[in-house]
Amino acid sequence: MTGEPSRPAARRRGRPARAEAAEGPGARERILAAARTEFAERGYDKTSVRGIAKAAGVDAALVHHYFGTKEQVFAAAIELSFTPALTMPDAIAGGAEAGAGERMARFVFGIWENPVSRPPLLAIMRSALTNDTAATVLRGLVERRLLQRVAGELHVPDPEFRAQLAASHLIGIAMLRYVVKMEPMASADLEEIIAMVAPTLQRYLTQP
């Protein structure tokens, strides 16, 4: 599977360029924005290319033209939603290894606590948990764009396994705090959470 919009493949479908022009400027961006909203609100299963096209005010054929299949539209949409997370490797690196665990925790919770970046992340989790195609797309994106780069910053055995151990903890906390809203986690002081979790992440990321 590919996480790329795969426009070359789409272009081969050969839709005359004047047709794109007819849709007006920024059609591709409108489609992508509509796709994010549709997937976020309905999840992968209930979202259709037709619905995305309608929300973007374009013809469904143009969605296929730019992105290809529904799976490829989803890939492009979550790649965009994932952009904030893609700088995590830099956050973790930060020169000295000491504090990498806390930096990772603050970075991830910074994204989750942000009302703009949380909904698309929630949508990705929901879709990946309920649809195998969506899970495959997410897996590919994370492996290709995030996991390998994070692992590249680590100097421990099985760096990818270590990175996933750390990530799994943050994912689980996010599920309890932001999705299921289980108390006391849902309303716990973020600093308390970070104080407890940072040493764990630090151990996974740096302890030989």
Next chain:
Amino acid sequence: MTGEPSRPAARRRGRPARAEAAEGPGARERILAAARTEFAERGYDKTSVRGIAKAAGVDAALVHHYFGTKEQVFAAAIELSFTPALTMPDAIAGGAEAGAGERMARFVFGIWENPVSRPPLLAIMRSALTNDTAATVLRGLVERRLLQRVAGELHVPDPEFRAQLAASHLIGIAMLRYVVKMEPMASADLEEIIAMVAPTLQRYLTQP
């Protein structure tokens, strides 16, 4: 909300006892089994009382009679699916506090690795992540039947917060390993995972 099947409430709907007899013996159990399967395969949103009744070979009215609303059928179904997890407090207690982290990890992974108990757990996670009513039902069940009892075994500040920190880690690993099937976590040796995670859980569960 209530996590109980609330049969008293349902009984008040007053369906003649002879009608139950007409459905044959074990109708309630058949309905519950059908509900677990339907919710597991379709998730909360796509499951209907009508579909559960059809799968159980009974009249939809009997489902309402025994359990009440769809939400209450779900509550009864996940309470049953949750039964294996309800002995966790005993697993964690086990006398000496030393090793509580490893016992919790082995207990939870024991349930996840079991092909019989995994599907209903997956179904619960999927439903809770995609439907607020399902999340509320799960929250109530966990808080009432599990969290308080686990916390009761701990001798640390904020025992419920500590219990959720430990649980969140295991939930996150389960998501990566069993749901998204992210490598290397998906095929990592379980003993390796436990060796890394147990000390973390031990710290959360016992460190003052």
